[in-house]
Amino acid sequence: MRRKSTFEDFEEMFRDESSDSEDCGEKKELEFDPRIVRKMRRPEIPANGSELFEEQGETQADFYDEDADEYGEMPKKHKKSKKEKLSAEERYRMREDRLRKKAEKRRRNKHIGGKILTFIQLLLSIVLMAAFVMLNILPDKYLLAAGVILFFLFVFCFLLQFGRRVHWFGKILSLILIGVLIFGNIYLAKTMGTLNVVTKAKTYQTDKIVIAVMADNPAQSIEDAKDYQFGIMSGLDRAKVDQAIEHISEGLNQELDISEYTTYSELVQHLYDGKIDAMIYNQTLDELIEDNNPGFIEKVRIIDDFEVKTEVLMKDVPDLPITKEPFIVFLSGMDAYGTLDQTCRSDVNILACVNPTTKQVLLVSVPRDAYVEIPGITYGESDKLTHAGMYGIQYSIATMEQIFDIDIDYYVRVNFSAVIQMVDALGGIDVESDYAFSTYYKQYNADTDTWSYYEYKKGLNHLDGIYALAFARERMNAAGGDYQRAKNQQKVIAALLEKIKSPAVLTGYTNLLSSLEGTMDTNFSSQQLASLVKMQLNDNAEWNIVSSTVYGYSSEEYCASYADSPLYVEILDDDSILAVKEVIDKLMAGEVISEPRVTDLQQIYEVDESDMEGDYYVNNHADDDEYDDFYWEHGGYLDESDYETFVHPETEEDDYE
Template sequence: MPKKDVKLSQNVNSNGKRKKKKNKRPISKFMTIFMIISLALLIFQIIKLNLLPTKLIILVSVVLILLALIILLILHFKAKGFISRLLMGLVALCMCIGLAYGNYFVYKADSTFDVVTSLADSKATTTSIVVLKASSINKEAELKGKTIGTILKMDEEATERMLKDLDSDNIKYKTKDYSTLDDMMEAFYAGKVDAICLNEKYRDILHESEAYFNFQTDSRTVHQNVHYTKVEKNDNPSNPVSDISKDGFTILVSGNDSYGTLQDSNTRSDANLLLTVNPKTGTILMTSIPRDYYVELVCPSDDDELACPEGSYDKLTHSGLMGVKSTEETIEKALGIKINYNVRINFSSVVNLVDALDGIDLDIKKGEEVDVFYTNSQPGLSVGKHHVDGETALAFARERHAYADGDNQRVRNQQKVFKAIFKRIISLKMITNYGKFMDAIAVAFDTNLSGDEISKFVKYELDNMLNWKIESYAIVAEPDYQFCYQSQSYASVVAQNDVMNEVAKKKIQAVLKGKSSTTVKDPSGYSQTASEDNAVGNTEELENMGILNSSGNTSSEYEEDSDYEYDYNQGYEDTDYYNPDDQYYQEDTYEDPDYQ
């Protein structure tokens, strides 16, 4: 029989009817359905997000629809051979994965945007499951069968919320309850529990205690639960510009000296950075003000408990105890400027953001190096390029004891860290770390920028794709010794620099008017970069405190001796005074019960 006849006979059944071909491409059909649904959902989410300009939404939608249509047409009608079907199947699979990730990307952006823009009206309570750094537990799932220490008597509501969170994820664990925070921490370090359930409001208490000063570097967080409650009163109004996409504006970034959540309480402002943004020219000016700048406080007028007499002077850092609005208005009075918005961050914000980005790159110049960090007694950074984690970035941003010009170098370090974070965010690495970064940023800061303003600014940026230029200026000041209102005691401060105040004001005004800040000359004579002999080291100071031994390693006596006496409750880095006979700070011993 001819071959053609054989082939025909194989397609006919015993009744003489032609057989229907079985569908041998179910995977192609599944990918087609998945691609269409994912594409429709992605376009819907992009529109709902309300961050992209209309013309960009249309462009993205048209490109994605055409790309999907071309792939599906080729897959179903053009790809006949095995090799061509396989290749187009792989292309379709890549398209499906891309659409799925795009949906996740937009969903995370949308949920984070909702959280960030509502923080001014919310109070966040963050509870963490914490393990020792050497622990083999790296993620929530690995808590199965482990023992978690709790302090229900002290923190029942937040603890039970966290345990319910673990239960909902089908994590089978055991708990061991303790009556006090100290008892739980002793068991944690002794290995009697595998992890602890810690309300983040207690982290700052641990950091200030003698026994657990290095808790932040000794431990890791493997799971968090964040609970938001609405706050009726908004005591942090903004001074908005008419159009945030066209008008220049200034934002105060206030870095609180605490770990944990931002909404629990007011704490000192460890860093005070002004960001002056001109959307039209794509210029950002960073202006740093010393933490211990001796300024006239502007106190809240509607709160008798926080009010202070007119003419009350103190360190700028202490204004944070009365709220970020007090810090903002105090800076406005000192520099003669207007601040439009504010953003609050804290130590945990910096650590979590940097870690979510898988670290940042710091290029340490001569005069910026540190042998041992004062804040956590960990090895410092030598001259050269370093990739650092969040805790190291924070320690570098807070370091002043290792430098001859102390607080002046600290603000330069803070600017260096901020620039490195910004550079990392706009790098390709951001794509692989997007989920972690969005989770971190959701609880990293609070702000009085409205959701509409943030949305409008982001739309403008995406519409114009500005090549941002970052300029910087740091006010330099000389040490002094003055009476401080908050502590009701004399303490070390840095005196206001009237010349640099005026320069800072003019630079801010220049950027707002569309000019570069470099057009304003600085006649003060102070350098904006560290001198090569600036790094004087702090190992002798740490040895005197008993934290380091003569070999430069952490003292075993400091690690193990519970009788070691050093009063962290006075407030770290805040207990010095200036000795007129010595160019460096010396330790002060004043204590005031109202200071904390």
């Protein structure tokens, strides 16, 4: 084919080809071959082609070289580049593609921040779910629901980032959820940490050995008293006192002048008479010494103290599946405020026998003054059960095991502060009082030691921590004395269990654990406690809680911890112990239980309903000053001259010892 040499010939060929296409009903787009034509004079361009040139800062005239030969090639110095050889239509398309890509890139960059937020949200959701799994308090159905909700929220927020108008809503929602997730993770981390602290069983116990002088003695420190003559007890607690003496001697670089005594009364009297200058003793015994030597605490002054730590030798803690097998817990309430750093008397001694499969709990109270042998301490002699707490929780457990001939798996030891804080953390409790009565409760204040007055009504009472503790401690103004107090203590425990077993405990779980930090000691593991909460949340079952008490005869006997004079004690009734033991055996065997059978001694102690009527127990303690002075002057004990004022005429003296 002859090559066309002129533009007219090319146009003629183009028209011929166009007519052929039209005849066939087809439109064929002209393809430009640079080998045929180097440059088109002025081809037709798109309608908005001029705008394209203007955006590039050019004009159409600039694009075409008017000085070039009409048919010839471009001069070498004006030779077009490969890009310039493209047609206007192709350059326009390239420009459109470039602008579209830039717009898409800007749109992608515009939403990248929101997508990053959603992935942070996803990461925090994963961490939260892992924390729930580690804490192990949520049932599987709750855990699955929480996971589905968190994943849905992530997908929802992520998809919002692709919308032109709703992406801002997605960003704001994601930020809110991130804040909530951060708070949730911190909350769960704190909960796990507190739970581990609370369930970390103490491997040692602390006794505070003090050096006391008369209040008017000029000595202000142990250095001032290094040449004094010191009196000590030769019996119990001698090993701990000897450790303190050794420590003092090393600090003073000299031996102390020591005199030994067999009774506290003799030791205290010699201090009063000036036969010795100071006495060294375990401060745990303050109340015991005060009871038999009224005014002792006010008459002496502590010039120094030393903490003696001794190892707590406990039997191995059983790793029982406590959500499937029955177990027994010893609940010990210590006669102290503050932390559990020091040993002290066990004011409350309750067994909680639990069968998780039959959902039953048996609470068994033993009088604090029960006259029993303390294994490993008294060696054949007897003492008050409350005194076992002064030597360590292991001796209280051993004593309770001996009374009932059972094995006690676990223990929970709390003090007065723990009860107050636990009740307050749960938002108060509802207790059922058998009758209306009033009480003077000691609201602890290190500066003032103030007393306050409160009245309880017959029936349901909503109580905060202070009033719940007072309800559990009152015995002087209770119709049944110590036995009514034991019943009230069980009512408080039952009310706490009602709050703890409800799903609402989840919202206050961390606060509840925090309230027990430093005021509770237990050998339950953190996973065991969590499994109990998980079990209750899963089945939300109702529990059958049965209360019982061991009764005894009032007497006065010599005690191993204080041999000076006979002390008030309760000699436990064997038939009463047997009646309780029968119910314990039934519960452990999985049988449905009820209250133990009524023994002959229990019938004697039962209070007639008519004795609870009227307002006697409300108005019995009406005079603040008189009651307050009486307690401070007489240490809480009554003598014959006080009976007409403070004691109901029909009440036996032994009930108010």
